[in-house]
Amino acid sequence: MVSALFNFVQDHGGGEESHGEALGADFIMHHINDHVLWEWHPFGFDLSITKHVFMMWIASAILILLFSTIFRKPKMIPSGLANFFEFIIAYLQDEVMKPYLGKDSRKYAPYLLTAFFFVLLCNLLGLVPGSATATGDISVTTGLALLTFLMVQGAGIKKNGVVGYFKGLIPPGLPVFILPIMIPVEFVGLFTKHIALAIRLFANMVAGHVVIFALLMIIFTFKSWAVGGITLAGLLFVSLLEILIALIQAYIFSILSSVFISMAVHQDH
Amino acid sequence: MEHLGLAYLAAGIGAGIAVIGGAFGVSKCANAAMDGIARQPEAAGDIRGAMIITAAMIEGVALLGLVICFLLAVKA
Numbered sequence: 001m002v003s004a005l006f007n008f009v010q011d012h013g014g015g016e017e018s019h020g021e022a023l024g025a026d027f028i029m030h031h032i033n034d035h036v037l038w039e040w041h042p043f044g045f046d047l048s049i050t051k052h053v054f055m056m057w058i059a060s061a062i063l064i065l066l067f068s069t070i071f072r073k074p075k076m077i078p079s080g081l082a083n084f085f086e087f088i089i090a091y092l093q094d095e096v097m098k099p100y101l102g103k104d105s106r107k108y109a110p111y112l113l114t115a116f117f118f119v120l121l122c123n124l125l126g127l128v129p130g131s132a133t134a135t136g137d138i139s140v141t142t143g144l145a146l147l148t149f150l151m152v153q154g155a156g157i158k159k160n161g162v163v164g165y166f167k168g169l170i171p172p173g174l175p176v177f178i179l180p181i182m183i184p185v186e187f188v189g190l191f192t193k194h195i196a197l198a199i200r201l202f203a204n205m206v207a208g209h210v211v212i213f214a215l216l217m218i219i220f221t222f223k224s225w226a227v228g229g230i231t232l233a234g235l236l237f238v239s240l241l242e243i244l245i246a247l248i249q250a251y252i253f254s255i256l257s258s259v260f261i262s263m264a265v266h267q268d269h
Numbered sequence: 270m271e272h273l274g275l276a277y278l279a280a281g282i283g284a285g286i287a288v289i290g291g292a293f294g295v296s297k298c299a300n301a302a303m304d305g306i307a308r309q310p311e312a313a314g315d316i317r318g319a320m321i322i323t324a325a326m327i328e329g330v331a332l333l334g335l336v337i338c339f340l341l342a343v344k345a
Contacts (some may be wrong), residue, residue, distance in 0.1 A: 029343060095318060196329045203332035210339075252325045259322060 100262035123246030136205035145198035156264030168267035280342035291331025
């Protein structure tokens, strides 16, 4: 990461006095933006393979390989990696699924666990030098939130029926004159929850990376080795914080998905 | 140039205000959760789960403001 930064600064004439801060902003944007690896425009649609798509492929490949190898022959008493992942899954089942979904939790466990591990792995892969954070892209998080949206609507409609589900969105027993206000509010509320889900994950991942690069840029702003110590201490702290945030955001994504599903399934409270 | 400067100023001040709002919300939420845990330690697990969800909701609103400020700073 640092060597890439150094090359970038050299290539773009970082030695000049006036460019210090503008260059920093350029570099930060360069790292947050997506880059096209392979141009592909089938039928007029832009389906180019970008760096973030590639990182998602890597995350998916790691997940598929990992879980298909360690749980190929499930044992009563797991050992090694299987034990470790069984501990995480048991924790998620007790904390994320059971309290909200109750006995339905096994039905929605595949989606919630996949979302958790995929988001977690994308977040953590973003911290590897030379890689990109797939979840730091609004398109990726919107896609994930769209999946949750479909899961929520599907679960609600399956449980309550099409008419019952949309009727149940409005709390029962409201006076008629409030309905013109409540119907649009509840309809918008159907989408805002999921938009917030997408923006939360995106902003958390981007904010962490921006802070890391802003700290790195202190060196280039002051053009001195003396501030290196501050930068190093700050970077170490923020990087550790980033690992924590990667875990928390994955947890929050799955727990909120679980809560939204339970809200759609159990509409009476 | 002056307009550009104003946009940067707006982005900086806006980010600060968004963070103040978020900090206020999260601190109130954590305060109540700590009170609850101190009064009823056996409910710590449930309270913690509810606190994380609420904190995430509040944080989401603050981050929404930060994203707008970030766009303002970058696109200006």
